[in-house]
Amino acid sequence: MKTSIVWFRKSLRLHDNPALTAACDDETVDSILPLYIFDPDTVGENYQKLSPNRLRFLIESLSDLDHQLSSQYGSGLFILQGNPGVIFEKITDSLGQSLESLNCEYCSEPWERKNFFSLKKALEKKNASVRIQSFSAFQTILDVEKVVSSADYRNPKSMKDIDRIFSSHFDKDEHGFYKIDDPVPAPDKIKPLPQISSVQSLSIEMLTTQISKEVKTDIMSVKSYFPGGETEALGRLKKKVSGQVEYVNTFRKPKTMSTNSTGEPMEPSTTGLSPYLSVGCLSVRKLWKECEACQLQGAHSQPPESLHGQLMFREMFNLLSRSVDHWDEDQSNVMCKAIEWGDFDQKKMEAWENGQTGFPLIDAMMRQLHTTGWMHHLARHAVSCFLTRGQLWQNWKFGRDVFDRKLLDSDWALNNGNWLWLAGVAPFSMPYFRLYNPCPDGKSSLNVEAENAEFIKYWVPELKDFPPKYIYEPHLAPVKIQADSNCIIGKDYPNPIVERKESAKQNLARFKNSLSRLKSL
DNA sequence: GGATCCGTTGTAGCT
């Protein structure tokens, strides 16, 4: 018996999975072990690094993978918990010389690369004939290692830069589209599981029970809008993108904030596919190609506003996170100006995280994040601007950590990149003085309101009877109106945590001072 | 090498 291990890391899917396909096509092996490792370094010793909602999403994604493997292929997902090095030691001991190869996807995070290299070394020491292969172009369209190591690579900072990188790595076809490889279909057959008696897989049920107990929440009953899993991902892709030529071709990101006409307050106005990309239930290549198929049908929007543009920014951050040292730091990070932010202010941070700032739009957005694990991209702009250079003068890293714990689509490269951008500390085009007004008038891109301010009233039900006129600044409503609306500001809903204009003015001056100090160094 | 242009999606106030 010869066995190949297929290690699922951040690509919890069967379609467009080159590591899996390679194992299936390998005639020298007769059994395949699909493996997932629940790593305490990633989720936290007590699962505290991920919100219950993220844990549920991950479990559902694993469950779907396991179910597909067993019901369609007579295989199954082997789930183990622990440090990958220790896990592989156990498995290789158990498989002995029958271990033929290990296939996995390339992961670009510093700790993941370290994991992989030390693992490779240890395995090869044990068994010199084992073939270990890491496959790229899995989580990204570009081959990250290849691009950042090319001679003319420079850190991309704009759509123009990233477009230039695409141009130098892909030819264009007769329609002007980049020639990107088609996604690989799911395999027809997967070879059976090997016999391993000494290592026992965790069942989804056991894992769920254990996690729920540890985080003191029944994670499977967390109110959710995005169910995890490849099956869901492909269903959503079909519903939102594949057949939706008009939607895709007119997609302009800055214009999407108030276009949710579905009548479903939880339904995103954008595709809502990002959670599925982050755990790899959906292949980004497949998404790219489905958009392209729509664009072939006629005139369409262009990067940066189009869906392709959004995915190109995603590639940009993935490259930067690999090529920039200390990508997640504000010191010794060439992509971050070390602004002298205020000390961690627990009161401000809690008000912001819990949606109790007294700014209804900000609070609605933060409560939506807490409940659904998702926020519109412009909402992320608004709340991060508010927390940092706008109103609260807190270090972007504090907000980054909250997002990372709660966002279903959280991704190390993207989350840090977006915070660097929005805090105005990166050399991207975000002038620090360009603030978002958390109390926008009708012309703002942040304006989420139909006439009735439904978005705010849904997420901040304290204000559900408030007249739309005062919905952004309820403290300005006369006391009689507050009483008639069953919400006394300062009692039933907080007063603004800071004075909006004053704080903005002060922070602008602080930012400016920090910059001139940095320049004089 | 100094001037000019440009950058994913701003705001406020005017006509």
Next chain:
DNA sequence: AAGCTACAACGGATC
């Protein structure tokens, strides 16, 4: 109602 201007003013690329 859409479109203009002023605001405040960065920093890298390009010419």
